[in-house]
Amino acid sequence: MDTFFQLLLSGIAQGCVYGLVAIGFVLIYKATEMVNFAQGDIMMLGAFITITLINHLNWNYFLAVVTVIGAMGLFGLTLERVLLRRMIGESPFAVLMATIGLGFVLRSVAGMIWGHDSQSILTPYTNIPPLRFGEVVFPVADVVVVGATVVLCGLTFLFFRYTRFGVAMQATSQNQLAASYVGISVKRVVGVSWALAAAFAAIAGILLLPLKSAYPHVGLVLGIKAFAAAIVGGFGSLPGAMIGGLAIGLVEIFTKYWIDDIVQFSVSETSVYILLLLMLIVRPSGIFTSMQRKKV
Amino acid sequence: MRFVLKTDYHRDSGLFRDRVQFSWYAALFIFVLCLPIVSGTYVESQLTTVFMWSIAGAGLMILVGYTGLISLGHAAFLSVGAYTHAIMLDLGVPMFVSIPLAMVLCSALGVVVSIAALRMTGIYLAIATLAFAMIVEKIVKNWSAVTGGNAGFKVAPPELFGWELDSTAYYYFCLLVLTVVMLCVSNLLRAPTGRAFIAVRDSEISAQAMGINLLKTKALAFAVSAALTGLAGTLLGYQWHYLFPDSFSMLTSIQLLMLVIIGGLGSMSGVVFGAIFITLLPDGIATVREWLPDSIGNLPGLEPLTFGFLLILVLIFEPLGINGRWQKMRLFFSQFPLYRNKTLKRQKSFLRTERVH
Amino acid sequence: MFEVVRLSKHFGGVTAVNEVSFSVNEGEIFSIMGPNGAGKTTVLNLVSRFYDVDEGTIQFAGEDITHAPPHEIARRGIARTFQNIELFERETVLQNLLIAQYIHRKTNIFSDLLFLPRVRRQEAQSRRFLEDIIDLLQLQRYREQQIHSLPFGVRKLVELARALCLKPKLLLLDEPSSGLNPEETEDLSFWIEDINKELGVTILMVEHDMNLIGQVSNRVLVLASGQPIALGTPVEVKDHPDVISAYLGT
Numbered sequence: 062m063d064t065f066f067q068l069l070l071s072g073i074a075q076g077c078v079y080g081l082v083a084i085g086f087v088l089i090y091k092a093t094e095m096v097n098f099a100q101g102d103i104m105m106l107g108a109f110i111t112i113t114l115i116n117h118l119n120w121n122y123f124l125a126v127v128t129v130i131g132a133m134g135l136f137g138l139t140l141e142r143v144l145l146r147r148m149i150g151e152s153p154f155a156v157l158m159a160t161i162g163l164g165f166v167l168r169s170v171a172g173m174i175w176g177h178d179s180q181s182i183l184t185p186y187t188n189i190p191p192l193r194f195g196e197v198v199f200p201v202a203d204v205v206v207v208g209a210t211v212v213l214c215g216l217t218f219l220f221f222r223y224t225r226f227g228v229a230m231q232a233t234s235q236n237q238l239a240a241s242y243v244g245i246s247v248k249r250v251v252g253v254s255w256a257l258a259a260a261f262a263a264i265a266g267i268l269l270l271p272l273k274s275a276y277p278h279v280g281l282v283l284g285i286k287a288f289a290a291a292i293v294g295g296f297g298s299l300p301g302a303m304i305g306g307l308a309i310g311l312v313e314i315f316t317k318y319w320i321d322d323i324v325q326f327s328v329s330e331t332s333v334y335i336l337l338l339l340m341l342i343v344r345p346s347g348i349f350t351s352m353q354r355k356k357v
Numbered sequence: 358m359r360f361v362l363k364t365d366y367h368r369d370s371g372l373f374r375d376r377v378q379f380s381w382y383a384a385l386f387i388f389v390l391c392l393p394i395v396s397g398t399y400v401e402s403q404l405t406t407v408f409m410w411s412i413a414g415a416g417l418m419i420l421v422g423y424t425g426l427i428s429l430g431h432a433a434f435l436s437v438g439a440y441t442h443a444i445m446l447d448l449g450v451p452m453f454v455s456i457p458l459a460m461v462l463c464s465a466l467g468v469v470v471s472i473a474a475l476r477m478t479g480i481y482l483a484i485a486t487l488a489f490a491m492i493v494e495k496i497v498k499n500w501s502a503v504t505g506g507n508a509g510f511k512v513a514p515p516e517l518f519g520w521e522l523d524s525t526a527y528y529y530f531c532l533l534v535l536t537v538v539m540l541c542v543s544n545l546l547r548a549p550t551g552r553a554f555i556a557v558r559d560s561e562i563s564a565q566a567m568g569i570n571l572l573k574t575k576a577l578a579f580a581v582s583a584a585l586t587g588l589a590g591t592l593l594g595y596q597w598h599y600l601f602p603d604s605f606s607m608l609t610s611i612q613l614l615m616l617v618i619i620g621g622l623g624s625m626s627g628v629v630f631g632a633i634f635i636t637l638l639p640d641g642i643a644t645v646r647e648w649l650p651d652s653i654g655n656l657p658g659l660e661p662l663t664f665g666f667l668l669i670l671v672l673i674f675e676p677l678g679i680n681g682r683w684q685k686m687r688l689f690f691s692q693f694p695l696y697r698n699k700t701l702k703r704q705k706s707f708l709r710t711e712r713v714h
Numbered sequence: 715m716f717e718v719v720r721l722s723k724h725f726g727g728v729t730a731v732n733e734v735s736f737s738v739n740e741g742e743i744f745s746i747m748g749p750n751g752a753g754k755t756t757v758l759n760l761v762s763r764f765y766d767v768d769e770g771t772i773q774f775a776g777e778d779i780t781h782a783p784p785h786e787i788a789r790r791g792i793a794r795t796f797q798n799i800e801l802f803e804r805e806t807v808l809q810n811l812l813i814a815q816y817i818h819r820k821t822n823i824f825s826d827l828l829f830l831p832r833v834r835r836q837e838a839q840s841r842r843f844l845e846d847i848i849d850l851l852q853l854q855r856y857r858e859q860q861i862h863s864l865p866f867g868v869r870k871l872v873e874l875a876r877a878l879c880l881k882p883k884l885l886l887l888d889e890p891s892s893g894l895n896p897e898e899t900e901d902l903s904f905w906i907e908d909i910n911k912e913l914g915v916t917i918l919m920v921e922h923d924m925n926l927i928g929q930v931s932n933r934v935l936v937l938a939s940g941q942p943i944a945l946g947t948p949v950e951v952k953d954h955p956d957v958i959s960a961y962l963g964t
Contacts, residue, residue, distance in 0.1 A: 165665025568788030
């Protein structure tokens with residue numbers, strides 16, 4: 062039973078990271094109907110910049126975190142302006158491939174700058190002893206991830222519910238033409254969506270660092286899993302993305318500890334993909350949204 | 358400018374537009390046929406690689422370029438083809454039996470994927486194929502009793518009727534296979550089956566109204582595509598001597614997709630252009646490295662960087678790839694003073710949203 | 715020969731088509747008219763099986779096709795056109811028409827792969843057949859042009875030609891005159907009559923242009939809010955009080 066709770070927590074923590082990256086996918090998809098396959102790589106970039114600031118320039122942790130989030134937001138904005146705005150009107154497939162190309166670029170640039178070794182950082186909470194409840198041990202890093210995610214989700218909810226711009230973004234995601242008629246600058250909304258998505262990815266990267274170390278390819282596989290999370294959640298819904306992330310995180314960790322030992326075969330590595338495939342076959346539209354057939 | 362007068366119906370369904378085009382292809386074929394006599398082993402092995410990637414690309418082109426189905430997981434078929442073939446060779450099955458069997462297995466697998474695919478469109482299908490390829494990759498990695506796992510699996514040298522093929526003979530063998538593949542695919546595309554693929558690509562609604570069974574047509578496209586890619590896998594196995602799970606990763610799938618995109622979607626000559634491109638690019642980069650100062654030239658990752666960068670550039674500036682550029686150049690010269698920059702200005706198609714809120 | 719009995723279709727809480735029944739006789743030109751949102755196109759989409767029928771049955775040539783898959787419909791001899799044109803944009807006119815020959819093919823994928831002599835003969839035969847349709851609709855000069863370079867009126871004709879290339883017994887036309895100018899509509903009415911008389915094709919047409927309906931149809935069914943309100947010859951229907959109130963409001 063003790064292991065169960067421990068696995069549960071680390072599954073949730075990992076799931077939060079997936080969920081945060083998945084939120085980025087959904088934000089961009091809702092605003093532009095584009096799928097950004099480089100989302101995981103943007104996360105990796107955020108992680109590496111944090112490492113540089115803290116390990117090499119000896120910045121304060123919190124200052125570094127704020128700077129990285131801001132810088133990555135700006136990076137997302139630039140990316141949209143320079144690359145993705147040119148792709149408006151191209152087929153979704155072309156956009157997908159362009160972001161895959163972008164992923165290649167980001168990974169190799171990261172490899173050139175930071176090398177291919179795994180790196181990590183010391184956080185203010187690295188040396189805090191784990192929380193104990195009876196026999197159950199909760200690592201602080203996991204707790205911080207979950208806590209930060211909960212706060213972020215709350216802030217996001219408030220942003221979309223109560224701020225003018227949040228409402229404008231929701232309106233734009235439903236109908237760009239109508240939104241522009243009522244005076245919303247669709248270009249700005251799209252730009253901000255990219256900025257937000259990149260910022261979310263950066264936060265995910267920062268939170269991931271104490272859990273796992275960073276290397277240039279870390280974003281590739283994590284990005285795919287986050288993508289799976291977004292699909293499980295329905296690809297059009299922010300809460301859905303978060304729930305999908307948790308589902309993926311939990312499935313991954315439980316198959317690893319329960320099934321792998323029994324069948325002596327690494328099922329956990331494939332479990333996420335099997336879940337994704339089943340999800341796509343059984344309910345191709347995900348849990349929270351529905352797709353409609355083209356009208357004739 | 359050349360005009361083609363069609364004087365009978367067979368002319369219209371011919372493989373070549375006219376005698377001139379036929380002569381060009383014949384000349385190219387003879388050139389490639391004679392090349393090993395004068396060239397060294399380096400050019401020969403590079404061209405063999407081009408042939409093999411062209412076959413794999415032809416498989417993917419049928420799916421992506423002609424049926425409009427996206428696969429991010431074609432490396433799985435490459436891998437299944439290569440491993441099945443190598444394992445059968447190991448058991449003493451001759452090549453002319455094991456290659457067709459590997460192709461049959463791949464196309465069966467393709468049909469299975471396509472059944473899942475009917476309910477999905479676009480990006481969803483791409484992700485499903487990606488997940489499928491990931492699962493195949495992990496199985497190959499972990500099932501070491503059969504595949505050798507990460508230790509690799511040795512491929513027996515190519516042998517045909519007791520005669521071991523040396524590198525020149527293997528060159529001709531691959532050229533022969535490629536020629537047959539290209540002929541068959543071109544035949545398919547000018548016959549009802551190929552037109553059904555194109556119909557599904559351009560408008561599923563309309564295709565259904567024309568009596569085309571979507572499920573069957575997609576399954577067929579997947580089967581043909583997977584069989585050809587599997588065939589390329591068997592040939593690549595010979596070239597590589599050893600098979601490793603990592604040789605068929607997601608990056609290989611993406612490289613294949615790059616091949617068809619950079620070559621030019623929706624054209625079979627684009628496949629060959631793309632194959633030449635991805636075969637020569639690593640060498641090209643190696644050459645450029647020597648010219649660069651050491652601080653830049655010695656950096657690892659220059660190759661994926663160039664790949665990614667070129668892919669983005671092609672998608673933004675020439676979505677029809679090398680073949681599209683080639684066609685435009687030909688048009689420019691054939692209409693010389695009349696060609697204007699806007700002659701082929703492409704119209705962007707705006708996405709019709711399929712979402713409901 | 716074609717009969718629809720108590721056909722209904724609901725979208726969520728909205729009843730788009732409510733217990734519509736009618737039958738089309740062989741050789742007839744039957745029109746369905748009604749104001750916007752009356753459910754005309756929905757009826758057509760139900761017949762060509764793009765929508766699933768909620769209640770009722772569809773009979774064609776003595777067979778029940780209520781639950782046949784959409785691609786079966788063309789094989790049974792029912793062809794259709796679309797309101798907003800669904801052609802294969804990147805292909806030439808000829809290629810578009812050739813696709814309609816798919817259901818009549820006698821070859822399979824293996825003979826196609828090798829382009830056996832019978833595929834070659836079949837290709838020639840298909841093209842010979844297409845020329846008749848091309849001649850009928852006077853599309854000769856557009857044969858090799860790509861669809862996206864053609865004007866709207868011609869595209870409509872190409873779509874009509876493509877439907878005819880299926881060699882249908884029943885032709886469904888979805889708002890054939892929409893987007894056409896008066897002269898083109900005039901031409902269209904002659905062609906519809908030609909198709910009906912010369913090729914012997916029965917026609918079921920959804921239309922709102924009263925002139926066109928009056929010129930060509932034998933009988934008209936009027937729908938309003940998914941309900942059938944009148945059935946008869948164009949002249950009878952035109953003066954029907956329910957029809958006038960449906961169009962003008964009460």
